[in-house]
Amino acid sequence: xxxxxxxxxxxxxxxxxxxxxxxxxxxxxxxxxxxxxxxxxxxxxxxxxxxxxxxxxxxxxxxxxxxxxxxxxxxxxxxxxxxxxxxxxxxxxxxxxxxxxxxxxxxxxxxxxxxxxxxxxxxxxxxxxxxxxxxxxxxxxxxxxxxxxxxx
Amino acid sequence: xxxxxxxxxxxxxxxxxxxxxxxxxxxxxxxxxxxxxxxxxxxxxxxxxxxxxxxxxxxxxxxxxxxxxxxxxxxxxxx
Numbered sequence: 245x246x247x248x249x250x251x252x253x254x255x256x257x258x259x260x261x262x263x264x265x266x267x268x269x270x271x272x273x274x275x276x277x278x279x280x281x282x283x284x285x286x287x288x289x290x291x292x293x294x295x296x297x298x299x300x301x302x303x304x305x306x307x308x309x310x311x312x313x314x315x316x317x318x319x320x321x322x323x324x325x326x327x328x329x330x331x332x333x334x335x336x337x338x339x340x341x342x343x344x345x346x347x348x349x350x351x352x353x354x355x356x357x358x359x360x361x362x363x364x365x366x367x368x369x370x371x372x373x374x375x376x377x378x379x380x381x382x383x384x385x386x387x388x389x390x391x392x393x394x395x396x
Numbered sequence: 397x398x399x400x401x402x403x404x405x406x407x408x409x410x411x412x413x414x415x416x417x418x419x420x421x422x423x424x425x426x427x428x429x430x431x432x433x434x435x436x437x438x439x440x441x442x443x444x445x446x447x448x449x450x451x452x453x454x455x456x457x458x459x460x461x462x463x464x465x466x467x468x469x470x471x472x473x474x475x
Contacts (some may be wrong), residue, residue, distance in 0.1 A: 245429070249469050251464075251465040251468040251469065252465070254465060254467075254468060255450050255455050255464060255465060256466040257450065257464065258450065258451040258457075258463065258464045258465075259453050259454035259457065261456055262455065262458065262463060263445060263453070263455055263463045263464055264456040264463070264465075265465070266450075270465070287399065288456065291401065292468060292471065292472075294400075295471055296464065296467045296468055296471055297456075298458045299467065299470075299471055300459075300460055301420070303459075303460055304459070305457075305459035305460035306455060306456040309439050310434075310452045310455070311437075313417075313437055313438055313444045313448065313449065313452060314444075314449055314452060315432075316432075316443075316444050317444040317445075317446065317448075317449045318447070319432075320443075320444070325405070333412065335399075352445040354472045354473075356472050357472065361435075376465040376468075377465070377468065377469060377472075381456055389438070395411055395465065
């Protein structure tokens with residue numbers, strides 16, 4: 245299983261003209277859609293993705309109509325991958341949140357980062373951790389995860 | 397099925413409760429699914445291709461001067 249953090253997940257929707265790592269993430273998602281890969285992420289990832297595009301609406305980088313189109317595509321991809329059992333979306337409970345707190349002062353990362361890290365670490369089947377967030381990647385490497393940064 | 401969480405005003409929350417109590421919808425989830433379908437109809441969106449999304453994100457990246465992964469980092473810094 246490969247854990248996909250938000251900064252890596254959004255690259256599937258990125259344009260290779262502007263975004264590094266799009267082709268690598270596209271390959272990964274296409275492999276998942278054809279049953280060759282099983283990906284795992286946190287329910288938090290979906291919230292962060294929606295927040296990223298909502299922020300773009302807020303700063304007028306895209307229109308509200310653009311936002312809805314992205315949302316429709318995102319929901320469609322999630323449904324497809326989940327139905328194929330190629331994507332596991334891990335839920336969050338208060339125990340996970342409280343356990344993730346220790347990583348905040350340890351690595352000076354945000355609660356978002358620490359939740360991704362805890363979710364990945366609590367799943368023993370995860371072989372690789374995909375993220376383009378350098379701070380999170382340093383913490384993940386230190387915790388023994390095999391980190392892949394699609395930006396590199 | 398995917399679970400989405402949303403913050404709503406008290407008024408919207410009351411309206412959702414009334415719609416379910418009146419038997420117009422079986423659940424809150426059914427109301428949200430219908431609302432999204434109505435939005436798709438309003439904007440005449442039937443299906444959205446990945447290429448279309450990537451054209452939108454190219455525009456968004458150019459306008460914001462941020463890649464998507466950098467936007468995630470900025471979002472996390474705002475917290």
